[in-house]
Each structure stands twice: as C-alpha cells, then as structure tokens.
Amino acid sequence: MQKVAFLGTGLMGFNMARRLAERGFTVVAWNRTYSKAKPLELYGVKVVEDLPRAVEGARVISVMVSDDNASETVLVEAFKHASEGAVVLNHSTVTPMHSGKMYLSARERKLSYIALPVMGGPADALRGELVGIAGGDREVLDEIKGYQESLFKKVFYVNSAEEASAVKLALNSIYFSAMIGLAEALVLVEAWGVTPQKFLDVASELWIRPIIERYGSRLLAENYPVSFKLRLAAKDMSYALSSGSEKGFPLPHIATMAQTLLIASQSGRLGEEDYTRIYRFLKGLR
Ligand SMILES: NC(=O)c1ccc[n+]([C@@H]2O[C@H](COP(=O)([O-])OP(=O)(O)OC[C@H]3O[C@@H](n4cnc5c(N)ncnc54)[C@H](OP(=O)(O)O)[C@@H]3O)[C@@H](O)[C@H]2O)c1
Structure with a gap:
C-alpha cells in the first residue's frame, strides 16, 4: 500500500491516521509533541520524531494542524523533504489566503497540492464518514481514490485551494x-x-x-x-x-x-x- 505521511495528530489527525492504517495504508505519523502521536503505534502506525523522516518516500503527505501558522511551519519543512511526485493534502481549516500561498509554493517545488478541509469530527474520522471539500490539482484526485474512500463518505471538488478553504x-x-x-x-x-x-x-x-x-x-x-x-x-x-x-x-x-x-x-x-x-x-x- 502507498506510504502516507501524516503530519499533526491532534484530535482529528490522530483518528484520521488511525483510520488510514486500519484500512491498510502504510502510515508514518509525525506530531510536534511526539508523545501525543506515540499511542498510534497500537494501531499499526509508525511514529517518528523527525518530520523529514516521515515525509521521505511518501506518496501522500497529509497535514492536519490547528491554523495558518502551524500549517505554514509544517508545510515549509515538508516541501523541503518531499519526494518527487508527492501529493500534499492539507486538511487543516485555514484561510483562503494561506491556501493560495501554499498552493503556489508547492507548485514551485513541482509537488501536487490539494486543500482538502473536512466537515465532521474525530468520531466521523474514525468511521470514515467525513465530508471533504477539495480544491487544487484536480488531476491527482483520482490517484488518491483509495485514500478518499477510506476517510470520506463524500468529497466535493471546487476549483481552487482558496475556494475549498x-x-x-x-x-x-x-x-x-x-x-x-x-x-x-x-x-x-x-x-x-x-x-x-x-x-x-x-x-x-x-x-x-x-x-x-x-x-x-x-x-x-x-x-x-x-x-x-x-x-x-x-x-x-x-x-x-x-x-x-x-x-x-x-x-x-x-x-x-x-x-x-x-x-x-x-x-x-x-x-x-x-x-x-x-x-x-x-x-x-x-
Ligand atoms: N475537531 C474537529 O471536530 C475538527 C473538525 C474539522 C476540522 N477541524 C480542524 O482541524 C484542524 C485540527 O483540529 P484538531 O481538533 O485536531 O485540533 P487539536 O487537537 O488542537 O490539534 C492541533 C494539531 O496541530 C498541531 N500544531 C499546533 N501548532 C503547531 C505548530 N506551530 N507546529 C506544528 N504543529 C502544530 C498540534 O501539535 P501538538 O500536539 O504538538 O500541540 C496538533 O497536532 C484545525 O484546523 C481545526 O480547525 C477540526
């Protein structure tokens, strides 16, 4: 199964990473506070202390952090270490301004980027019943169908990352x-x-x-x-x-x-x- 790097394992990210692992994905998780991610090992997730180690070789890089600042901090690092052809999915609730900026930044590094914020809470994440709003590089959405089907009951596509946010x-x-x-x-x-x-x-x-x-x-x-x-x-x-x-x-x-x-x-x-x-x-x- 494809390697997914999951960055940010708070209330939402923890359950999303767990759900992906339970659905057969190879998930490597990183969280700013390592100890909060550690229990994910119980569900077959590999937990690492360094962000670069999480993203290296990952086909999908998922981000679920609190706000624009956290997202920028994590993405700047992730972009530096992402493998060629990686797809970055930002599930965090951020501003359209931030989404637009990060989309362009990913482009410069020849990475695909989709803003994919979610509706639904931690319990919905664990059941794979989130609703997603996706905006950005549409052509890669089909390539992550298995990922979508594992976490979401429905994903709506809007044109741009800004629009999704x-x-x-x-x-x-x-x-x-x-x-x-x-x-x-x-x-x-x-x-x-x-x-x-x-x-x-x-x-x-x-x-x-x-x-x-x-x-x-x-x-x-x-x-x-x-x-x-x-x-x-x-x-x-x-x-x-x-x-x-x-x-x-x-x-x-x-x-x-x-x-x-x-x-x-x-x-x-x-x-x-x-x-x-x-x-x-x-x-x-x-
Ligand atoms: N909870 C919901 O029902 C829900 C539903 C839909 C969308 N959302 C959105 O999803 C996102 C995550 O929500 P949540 O409920 O999971 O929040 P949370 O439990 O507070 O988790 C926040 C995550 O962001 C990380 N973080 C914060 N500042 C950071 C920084 N400067 N650098 C790196 N990581 C940082 C935290 O790391 P630490 O563990 O180290 O603090 C933690 O992993 C938010 O944008 C929220 O608005 C939440």
Whole structure:
C-alpha cells in the first residue's frame, strides 16, 4: 500500500491516521509533541520524531494542524523533504489566503497540492464518514481514490485551494450560528423561568429540530468530552472575517461570533474545552 505521511495528530489527525492504517495504508505519523502521536503505534502506525523522516518516500503527505501558522511551519519543512511526485493534502481549516500561498509554493517545488478541509469530527474520522471539500490539482484526485474512500463518505471538488478553504469557513459559520443561537435562546428562556427541556421539547416540533438534536443535549451536558476546541472555533470565525475583508466584504454577524468565541476562549481554560461550552460562558455573563 502507498506510504502516507501524516503530519499533526491532534484530535482529528490522530483518528484520521488511525483510520488510514486500519484500512491498510502504510502510515508514518509525525506530531510536534511526539508523545501525543506515540499511542498510534497500537494501531499499526509508525511514529517518528523527525518530520523529514516521515515525509521521505511518501506518496501522500497529509497535514492536519490547528491554523495558518502551524500549517505554514509544517508545510515549509515538508516541501523541503518531499519526494518527487508527492501529493500534499492539507486538511487543516485555514484561510483562503494561506491556501493560495501554499498552493503556489508547492507548485514551485513541482509537488501536487490539494486543500482538502473536512466537515465532521474525530468520531466521523474514525468511521470514515467525513465530508471533504477539495480544491487544487484536480488531476491527482483520482490517484488518491483509495485514500478518499477510506476517510470520506463524500468529497466535493471546487476549483481552487482558496475556494475549498472559503467553503469550509462559510459552512462552519452556519454551524456556529446555529449553535450560538440555541445557546443564547436557552439563556433567555431560563432567565424567564422556563426549564431547558421544556424549551427543547417545543423547539423539537419545529423545522429547527435537527439543530436541537445536534446541539441540545451537548450544550446542556455538564462534561461533554472535547471534540472541537473552543479556541479553534474562535480561530475559524476570525478567519472567516478576515477572508471576507480580503475581498472587501464586511461580515457583521460573523464578526460578532468571532468576538464572542474569542472572549470565551480566553476565559480561564475554556479555550481548550468543547466549543459548546459557550453556553456556560454566556450563562455566566449576568
Ligand atoms: N475537531 C474537529 O471536530 C475538527 C473538525 C474539522 C476540522 N477541524 C480542524 O482541524 C484542524 C485540527 O483540529 P484538531 O481538533 O485536531 O485540533 P487539536 O487537537 O488542537 O490539534 C492541533 C494539531 O496541530 C498541531 N500544531 C499546533 N501548532 C503547531 C505548530 N506551530 N507546529 C506544528 N504543529 C502544530 C498540534 O501539535 P501538538 O500536539 O504538538 O500541540 C496538533 O497536532 C484545525 O484546523 C481545526 O480547525 C477540526
């Protein structure tokens, strides 16, 4: 099987690398903090301490790190050591500006590059049920069909790496709007003496039922396990905002979400907790 170098084994990358290994790929993983990647060995992944060792000879180089800065740091190194003909897949949620820059940089080194951000969380990654938005060198997409089929239930192609990142940020802005909208609605009704469950029962009879099903109990849970960190949600909305500004568009609703998430993520350790903790944060504001 093709060698895949997997760079960045946080909540998402860990499960993606594990899934690929379980589907028969030869996976070599690298993470900035080695100890966090080490348990991947239990699933047949080779874990290395040096990034160059991970990418040497790899047909596919996958990147799943937190933001533009992390992605640039990792990619600059990966580009230096990538073998000829390697395909670089960047799954990280980054700005369109960053995707465009990295696409050109890969080109200069004669490497194929696809921005392939994902919808879905760590559990979806482990089940191979992510949805991908791919943009960049389309001709190599067919060559990585087995990779796609192992991790994704569907991959949509948009023309460029920039477009893929713009679509990802736009989709997240809808998710977060729904989630924060429900969190504020709960704060409002509770302030007037309505129990959360009573409110969720009413809302579940309406077309917003899927939002209630997705976020209702997750918002109210005392200890929901971290699946998506609040600080990364703040990053996403700040990236959506700057991506709008880049094209001259103010996005006032996204701006409010970005600020709300940023303030919350800087409150104690909340930034490291699940993004649905925003409800607890809002409740504590009175
Ligand atoms: N979690 C989700 O549900 C989800 C869903 C879709 C997309 N995403 C996106 O996927 C990406 C990863 O998310 P995640 O949930 O896996 O986050 P995470 O658990 O916080 O993992 C972040 C990863 O980035 C690495 N990293 C951070 N800064 C770095 C740097 N300067 N140099 C090298 N590596 C660096 C971390 O390494 P260390 O271990 O050394 O810190 C870790 O491997 C983000 O862009 C996120 O927005 C997440």
